[in-house]
Amino acid sequence: MGDSAVFGRYWPGESVMHRLDPRVKLVGSLALMAVIFLARGWAGLGVCAAFIVGLYLAAGIPLPQAARSIAPLLFIVVVTALLNVLFVQGGQVYFQWGPLCVSEAGLRQAAFIAVRLVLLLLGVSLLTLTTTTLDITEAFERLLAPLARVGLPAHELGMMMGIALRFLPQFADELRIIRRAQLSRGARLAANPLRGGAASLSALMVPLFASAFRHAETLSAAMEARCYHGGVGRTRLHPLALAPRDAGAAIALAALAACVLAANALLPA
Amino acid sequence: MADEEKGAGMAAADGAPRANAGAPDGAAGGPVAPGGSPRADAGAGASAPDGAAGAAGGDFVVFEDASFTYDGAAWVFRDLGLRVGQGQFLCLLGGNGSGKSTLAQCVNALLTPDAGRVLTFGRDTRDADATYFIRSNAGLVFQNPDDQLVASLVENDVAFGPENLGVPAPELARRVADALGEVGLQGFQRHETAALSGGQKQRVAIAGVLAMDPAVLILDEASAMLDPRGRAGLMRVCRELHEAGMTIIMITHYMEEAALAERVVVLDAGRVAMDGAPGEVLTRAAELRALNLDVPFAASLSLALREHGAPIAPCVDDADLERELAALAPAGGGGGAAARGAGAWAAGADGDAPRGGTAGAGAPLLSFEGVWYSYGDPERKERRRRRGGRRAPEAERAAWGTDPEAVWALRDVSLEVREGELLGIAGHTGSGKSTLIQQMNGLSRPTRGRVLLRGEDLADKAVGARARTAVGLVFQYPEHQLFAATVYDDVAFGPRNLGLGPDEVDGRVRRALAAVGMDASAVGAKSPFELSGGQQRRVAFAGVLAMAPEVLVMDEPVARLDPRAREEFLALIRRLHADGLTCVLVSHSMDDLARMADRVLVLNEGAVLTCGTPAEVFADEEALHAVGLGVPAAQALAARLRREGWPLARPLYDEQSLAADLAALIGAGGEARHGR
Known part of the structure; x- marks a missing residue:
């Protein structure tokens, strides 16, 4: 399982994307999202898509793996698209059944929203695929640092986030084992977790929470044993420092935004 | 010693080579000055337990009538006295609930005694100023590898400890590389922790502790969740570290690990029940069994042989047992007679019939x-x-x-x-x-x-x-x-x-x-x-x-x-x-x-x-x-003895049958040789 990209899991590498300053990547992916929302038509989205494909290539992550990394979240895309199909009306009507009506405008809108969501997911996935959790944490913490003066526990929030991300794949694995164990005891989880009732759901969630508490207890002792005492006086193995490539990334993003705006202006949807 | 490189490297950095590795001086060139804050300047290479350890007369860890309770009602241990000297390899044994893990966390100042004192490197663990000094010099490795790794990349995890101590970046990278080398994971810096085997994860955990330049390494059942291969790797690392001068306190259930230590302490309900060299402690089979502990194979077999009347010293190590047996090996002619005897005995005993009766024939x-x-x-x-x-x-x-x-x-x-x-x-x-x-x-x-x-x-x-x-x-x-x-x-x-x-x-x-x-x-x-x-x-x-x-x-x-x-x-x-x-x-x-x-x-x-x-x-x-x-x-020993000419006839040996056959052979050989 270690050879496939998973949303939220790190994909080891030494590419330029991996070496970008995590602060730049964090702010950059927010900016990328904004730009994707800026795109008004297919031309704009096309530019964004090309840009994101380019980023994945630069990161050395094969495109099928990129697709696989967001696969578990595609249901969001499908649900959103369906809602759009059903609620946006206009143009030629293809199908009508009672209050349900599928029209040309609905399909267009659904396709547009779906592509936009996929691009957003790919953008976020790229951040976590190319940035270790500790780096994301560090970036988060450093970006929030100015707020520490007004009492915001920036370091603690960053640490919490990092640990949450570190344990995410582990809990996914544990949940899979628990699920299989309960299935072996005849639990009907496969079809619909909600219909199986509270007993079946708690058969999954109680062991998972018990495990989380167990992990938390040892982890906190293990961190204390290694002299963790908050952010004061901590150094970093790889201190964050901006490099020329980070400026390059900023310029590339600006160029993307310009292209998208130009596409909006020149090729209105 | 292992730390020597790091100590020397660090010393070189401030231009004052100091490689006296054996003494408490060089043993742990931790960045934490005694009593200092974890932010103490690492460049100064303030050495850890020097001075302080001297005051304790060379004992790195001292429990003085220490008592501990989690809930104020039940004592985990009471009036415990224990001293661990510098450079020792101590194995701590005991059934579940005997207080082993609590003891480990007391050494490391994660817990403090409710009565009495625990001194680590001569510093009272209740002294708040000494907390980080103690923790960085008495590194603790826990049981579950998945619970103690904080980072998704190996190098970030190994660096976590020294980062907390405020070690500057260039020094950090060197420490990470050195520590990974010491546990046999050179070049693993950029590996994902999630993709490692359990044994490798535990070695990363040890590296994470070594990167803090400790003088004592405490392993709290660190091998319990590993397979035999992972356990062997872990033990090899510990022995190498020990040979290089590290003091090791190892908590384990595995007797083959205890047999390799210098000193074995058995805890029972929070008191020291047995304390001594493995050869002394691990051969007291009846007492060990009464305390819910295993008896190492070599000890249990040598004791069984003695019961059969064979003139053999109790041993804890397979190699010792083989040496003992070699002295009693049935000589050529006598061996032939013994072989016949044992062969006939084995054939008659029919000890290897399929179990459960139906087993062979089941559909x-x-x-x-x-x-x-x-x-x-x-x-x-x-x-x-x-x-x-x-x-x-x-x-x-x-x-x-x-x-x-x-x-x-x-x-x-x-x-x-x-x-x-x-x-x-x-x-x-x-x-x-x-x-x-x-x-x-x-x-x-x-x-x-x-x-x-x-x-x-x-x-x-x-x-x-x-x-x-x-x-x-x-x-x-x-x-x-x-x-x-x-x-x-x-x-x-x-x-x-x-x-x-x-x-x-x-x-x-x-x-x-x-x-x-x-x-x-x-x-x-x-x-x-x-x-x-x-x-x-x-x-x-x-x-x-x-x-x-x-x-x-x-x-x-x-x-x-x-x-x-x-x-x-x-x-x-x-x-x-x-x-x-x-x-x-x-x-x-x-x-x-x-x-x-x-x-x-x-x-x-x-x-x-x-x-x-x-x-x-x-x-x-x-x-x-x-x-x-x-x-x-038993099967492994039987195979080795067979190669040395012992005529052991059964296809599968367990401890009892091996003891019986060996005793018969020794008896026969002994008679042939000594005319008894």
Whole structure:
């Protein structure tokens, strides 16, 4: 399982994307999202898509793996698209059944929203695929640092986030084992977790929470044993420092935004 | 010593080489000045326990009438006195609840005694100023590798400790590299921690502690969750560190580890029950057994031989035992006579008849026919591979074994589970054992091949549904799947899912709890989370038994239990098997498999390496060694002695039979030589 990209899991590498300053990547992916929302038509989205494909290539992550990394979240895309199909009306009507009506405008809108969501997911996935959790944490913490003066526990929030991300794949694995164990005891989880009732759901969630508490207890002792005492006086193995490539990334993003705006202006949807 | 490089490197950095590694001086060039804050300037190379340790007269750790309680009512230990000198390799033994882990955390100032004092490097652990000084110099490694790694990359995790100490960046990188080198993981900096094996994770955890330049390394059952290969690697690292001057306190259940220490302390209910060299302590078999501890194989065999009247000194180490035996080896002519004697004895004793009577003849209950399984999408990978140029299917098949892109978790597995037998499955971590047993009740389907229940394919929906109940699967650490508010409800979960009536459910719950030695009316209303670990595991077992399975499949059922609980559990499994339940037992312990299994199947990299009676399988020691497995201790010793000319006739030895045969041979040889 270690050879496939998973949303939220790190994909080891030494590419330029991996070496970008995590602060730049964090702010950059927010900016990328904004730009994707800026795109008004297919031309704009096309530019964004090309840009994101380019980023994945630069990161050395094969495109099928990129697709696989967001696969578990595609249901969001499908649900959103369906809602759009059903609620946006206009143009030629293809199908009508009672209050349900599928029209040309609905399909267009659904396709547009779906592509936009996929691009957003790919953008976020790229951040976590190319940035270790500790780096994301560090970036988060450093970006929030100015707020520490007004009492915001920036370091603690960053640490919490990092640990949450570190344990995410582990809990996914544990949940899979628990699920299989309960299935072996005849639990009907496969079809619909909600219909199986509270007993079946708690058969999954109680062991998972018990495990989380167990992990938390040892982890906190293990961190204390290694002299963790908050952010004061901590150094970093790889201190964050901006490099020329980070400026390059900023310029590339600006160029993307310009292209998208130009596409909006020149090729209105 | 190991720290010498780091110490010297650091000293070189501030231009004052100081490589006196043996003394407490150089032993730990920690960045924390005594009493200083963790932010102390690392460049100064303030050495850790110097001065302070001198004051304690060379004892790094001192418990002075220390008492500790978690809840103010029950004392974990009381008035404990213990001294650990510099450079010692101390093994701490004790059953569950004897206070070992609490003691470890007291050394490290994670816990402080409620009465008395604990001095680490001469500093009182209650002295707040000394906390980080103590913690960085007395590194603690925990049991579960998944609970103590904080980072997703190896280098970030190893650097976590020194980062907390404020070590500057260039020095950090060097420390990470040095520490990884010391645990044999050079170049692993950019590896993901999640992708490592359990043994490697524990070595990363040790590296994370070593990177703080400790003078004492404390391992709190750090090997308990590892397979034999991982355990051996961990032990090798500890011995190398110790040879390089590190003081080591190792908490363990494994006697073969204790036998390699310099000093063994046995804790019982918070007091020191035994303390001495392994040769003294570990040969006191009766006392150890009374304290719920194992006795090392060599000790127990040498004691058994003495009981048989053989003139042999009690030993704790296999090598010593072999030396002792070599002196008594039956000489040429006498040996011949002994061989005849032993051969006749063995033939007459017929100690290797198949167990359980029906075992050989049982009809196949479950059969695997050429089962392949892959977690990924093997078809796609294969197509890509084919496009890549390798065409011949046979060549491909041969290449899979060593191909780093190999995706098959199971490769062409064919096997039978016969009615009434106990089939043992062995294989190192990652050999496909867990994947294999999940095929047995149709939880996951083979990518290729078939799994049959009484001749019917599990791929058929109705048969698959039947397999869910007919094949009871007990996962590893099954107590981690308990969830209900009461023991009764948890055990009743399965039968209720089967849609049985309340009376039938009640009957099944009571019978299942009785089968694991628990009384439904006594524990039924309790929360499973109130019970001890061993009890929880019994409840989890009962939950599977309540499904009334025909086959009970168990994945490492005694992992992480202390010796007494382990023996009780194995007895329980034997009883279930004797009552006619077909069993599949996955285990790392070759001794358990040899003792219990009718047949043993060995998996390697997803393929069946060998399958046969324990005598057949354990006859080929080399083949097992080649895949990182051992053979039962008695069998291994018998094989070595046979090579030295001892005429040991039986195909499979356990401790009793080996002691009996050796005693007979020594008796015969002794008479021939000394004319006794």
